[in-house]
Amino acid sequence: MRVNGDSAILINGLRKVYESTENGVVALKRADLEVLCGEFFTLLGPSGCGKTTLLRLIAGFEYPTEGEIHLFGKNIANLPPFKRPVNTVFQNYALFPHLTVAENVAFGLQGLKKAKSEVAEIVTEMLEMVHLGHLADRHPDKLSGGQRQRIALARALAPRPEVLLLDEPLSALDLKLRQAMREELKRIQEQTGITFIFVTHDQEEALAMSDRIAVMSEGQIQQIGTPEEIYESPSNQFVANFIGETNLVNIEVVGVNNGTVECSVAEGLILKCTNNHNVVSGDKRTLSIRPENIRFVDPSTSGALPCKLIEKTYIGTDIQYQVALADGVELRLREQNTWRDGKDRCSHALGDELAIDVPVGATQILAD
Amino acid sequence: MNRTMINADAIAPGMSLKRRQQLLSIGYAMPVLVTILIFLMVPIMFIIAFSVMKAGVYGGVEWEFSLEAYIQLLFERQLDESLVFNDAYIGIILRSIKLALMTTVFTLLFAFPVAVWLAMQPKKKRNLFIFLLTIPFWVNILIRTFSWLLILRDTGLVNNVLISLGVISEPIRLLYNDAAVLVGLVYTYAPFMVLPIYSTLEKMDRNLLEAAQDLYHNKIKTLFKVVLPLAKPGIFAGCILTFVPSLGALVAPELLGGGKQMMLGNLIYRQFSEARNWPFGASLSLVLLVMVMLVLMIAVMRADRNELKGGS
Numbered sequence: 091m092r093v094n095g096d097s098a099i100l101i102n103g104l105r106k107v108y109e110s111t112e113n114g115v116v117a118l119k120r121a122d123l124e125v126l127c128g129e130f131f132t133l134l135g136p137s138g139c140g141k142t143t144l145l146r147l148i149a150g151f152e153y154p155t156e157g158e159i160h161l162f163g164k165n166i167a168n169l170p171p172f173k174r175p176v177n178t179v180f181q182n183y184a185l186f187p188h189l190t191v192a193e194n195v196a197f198g199l200q201g202l203k204k205a206k207s208e209v210a211e212i213v214t215e216m217l218e219m220v221h222l223g224h225l226a227d228r229h230p231d232k233l234s235g236g237q238r239q240r241i242a243l244a245r246a247l248a249p250r251p252e253v254l255l256l257d258e259p260l261s262a263l264d265l266k267l268r269q270a271m272r273e274e275l276k277r278i279q280e281q282t283g284i285t286f287i288f289v290t291h292d293q294e295e296a297l298a299m300s301d302r303i304a305v306m307s308e309g310q311i312q313q314i315g316t317p318e319e320i321y322e323s324p325s326n327q328f329v330a331n332f333i334g335e336t337n338l339v340n341i342e343v344v345g346v347n348n349g350t351v352e353c354s355v356a357e358g359l360i361l362k363c364t365n366n367h368n369v370v371s372g373d374k375r376t377l378s379i380r381p382e383n384i385r386f387v388d389p390s391t392s393g394a395l396p397c398k399l400i401e402k403t404y405i406g407t408d409i410q411y412q413v414a415l416a417d418g419v420e421l422r423l424r425e426q427n428t429w430r431d432g433k434d435r436c437s438h439a440l441g442d443e444l445a446i447d448v449p450v451g452a453t454q455i456l457a458d
Numbered sequence: 459m460n461r462t463m464i465n466a467d468a469i470a471p472g473m474s475l476k477r478r479q480q481l482l483s484i485g486y487a488m489p490v491l492v493t494i495l496i497f498l499m500v501p502i503m504f505i506i507a508f509s510v511m512k513a514g515v516y517g518g519v520e521w522e523f524s525l526e527a528y529i530q531l532l533f534e535r536q537l538d539e540s541l542v543f544n545d546a547y548i549g550i551i552l553r554s555i556k557l558a559l560m561t562t563v564f565t566l567l568f569a570f571p572v573a574v575w576l577a578m579q580p581k582k583k584r585n586l587f588i589f590l591l592t593i594p595f596w597v598n599i600l601i602r603t604f605s606w607l608l609i610l611r612d613t614g615l616v617n618n619v620l621i622s623l624g625v626i627s628e629p630i631r632l633l634y635n636d637a638a639v640l641v642g643l644v645y646t647y648a649p650f651m652v653l654p655i656y657s658t659l660e661k662m663d664r665n666l667l668e669a670a671q672d673l674y675h676n677k678i679k680t681l682f683k684v685v686l687p688l689a690k691p692g693i694f695a696g697c698i699l700t701f702v703p704s705l706g707a708l709v710a711p712e713l714l715g716g717g718k719q720m721m722l723g724n725l726i727y728r729q730f731s732e733a734r735n736w737p738f739g740a741s742l743s744l745v746l747l748v749m750v751m752l753v754l755m756i757a758v759m760r761a762d763r764n765e766l767k768g769g770s
């Protein structure tokens with residue numbers, strides 16, 4: 091019996107070079123990764139960063155150049171896909187056009203040589219789970235995109251895999267459907283208790299659905315953590331920039347006193363922040379400040395930084411401002427566009443001399 | 459569509475729109491209809507006409523109505539004009555059907571793996587292989603079939619190799635039997651089977667193969683449960699393209715069957731040459747034509763049914 095929290099997938103020093111081209115393409119430089127049993131784990135990264143490659147290595151459609159993939163302690167890196175208790179939901183669904191919906195869902199169970207009665211039972215159960223029992227006898231080409239997606243999910247879940255792999259399963263759906271399917275996927279994952287490894291390049295999707303996220307770029311894993319960790323404490327510039335919006339500011343550490351550091355941004359412009367990377371005086375680092383953490387304050391407040399408003403963008407839920415501080419340093423900040431008792435929401439005008447506050451906890455020193 | 463309606467209006471102002479459009483579409487189809495009429499219907503009319511005339515003594519026909527050519531299919535006229543049942547020609551027709559069916563089956567067995575293999579090749583290489591597949595067509599079929607004569611005869615390649623390897627001591631008779639004809643026919647029509655199967659497989663989504671393997675089907679099971687069903691339309695087209703011409707084949711049975719193992723094609727050919735019995739040749743041609751039409755009708759019906767079902 092698998093226990094939640096066991097290591098479901100353990101990947102050590104995994105490397106993949108595609109040899110098809112002349113010099114070979116290094117799709118995965120080196121991946122080390124642990125996915126826990128029962129987890130909703132997401133691989134997030136920009137196009138071409140190697141997400142699909144990593145997923146295909148786990149599924150068995152590609153074999154690694156180097157490294158190991160353990161599934162509950164057993165190295166599966168060199169097993170063919172039909173011997174791995176792992177199933178895939180393909181991006182284009184890859185439903186068999188010559189089979190009905192029910193036959194598609196039964197396909198994996200037949201591959202496992204399950205008894206007919208058991209197959210029929212599971213197929214019914216799976217189709218009910220995705221609310222498509224009434225379409226059992228249709229052919230896939232007579233289904234809508236969202237229905238195909240659900241059938242692909244039901245087909246991959248029917249053999250009860252140890253791990254389910256999903257390669258951008260929602261990317262072909264329109265926005266509304268995508269949001270509905272997010273909740274559906276999450277519900278099914280919790281209901282079945284199966285470990286999900288989910289690939290996406292949509293950060294909002296990743297943050298909303300995942301237990302943990304691995305952020306990838308250029309064939310490498312940049313950071314692994316919960317959505318909060320990834321967003322609140324990005325470990326490097328790439329992660330800070332890729333997840334949400336941020337201000338990246340180059341600083342020099344000028345003072346360290348128990349826990350907080352003083353960072354010099356420019357002549358006469360000092361920001362304070364928590365010392366989460368054990369920096370010492372004289373270190374040159376980059377600071378990440380999320381726009382929503384900066385706020386306008388009364389210029390007379392202590393610690394307020396004087397600035398000038400140079401740009402204002404109305405984006406519906408928020409209003410986004412660009413301000414210039416001393417020495418040409420610019421920061422972006424956001425204010426929620428809420429109704430404040432009849433007060434004009436956009437009271438600040440371009441060119442206004444204002445002041446902002448950057449709270450100590452709102453800034454992050456990034457690793458090199 | 460819009461333009462069609464404007465034209466239709468100009469042509470016959472009094473008629474209903476639907477009728478005018480019907481007329482117009484017939485008008486557009488006119489060149490095709492005329493071509494079909496001249497090149498297809500007229501020769502067939504001639505054949506039909508010839509088949510109900512009397513044979514000329516030196517070939518050709520005499521313009522006189524006679525059903526002799528059809529009677530001859532089943533009966534032999536004795537010297538005293540009485541008719542005796544004769545199954546020789548029926549035998550040849552049945553033999554032709556049997557050989558054509560066998561050709562189709564063997565060609566399929568050979569061509570399917572080739573087509574699958576072709577479709578699995580990298581895109582760049584595929585075109586080269588397709589090109590190689592068409593090379594035999596550069597050489598006249600007579601010469602290609604003749605080369606099989608050189609390979610299969612008593613002092614030919616196969617016998618020489620087998621003797622020099624010590625497998626046999628005497629040459630074995632490989633020519634002038636059904637097997638030799640079959641080899642020739644399979645060889646001739648193999649590309650007609652490979653190409654349609656290849657073209658359906660080429661369009662197949664490669665992810666389906668991965669999906670099948672992901673769902674615990676090994677390569678062999680994937681072949682039978684995914685590739686084969688998806689290749690069906692190509693297999694069907696290939697079978698028709700092989701069966702129909704091998705039914706009327708002339709060259710392979712003539713050269714490799716030695717003229718003794720006759721097929722319908724040889725029989726017809728003989729009526730227009732040595733036997734100088736044009737009406738009989740014409741009636742045999744019509745028998746062949748009817749058989750081919752039956753096969754094609756089955757094909758069309760099948761296609762319709764598939765359309766209704768919504769399958770590909």
Ligand SMILES: Nc1ncnc2c1ncn2[C@@H]1O[C@H](COP(=O)(O)OP(=O)(O)OP(=O)(O)O)[C@@H](O)[C@H]1O
Pocket residue numbers: 108109110111115116117135136137138139140141142143144291
């Ligand atoms: N079969 C292949 N042969 C050669 N190179 C490949 C192959 N598949 C992928 N690559 C290369 O490997 C790199 C990683 O590709 P991969 O498909 O894993 O990216 P991805 O993160 O899934 O991107 P996307 O979000 O666009 O799907 C890319 O540079 C790609 O060009």
Ligand SMILES: [Mg+2]
Pocket residue numbers: 141142143257
């Ligand atoms: Mg991808």
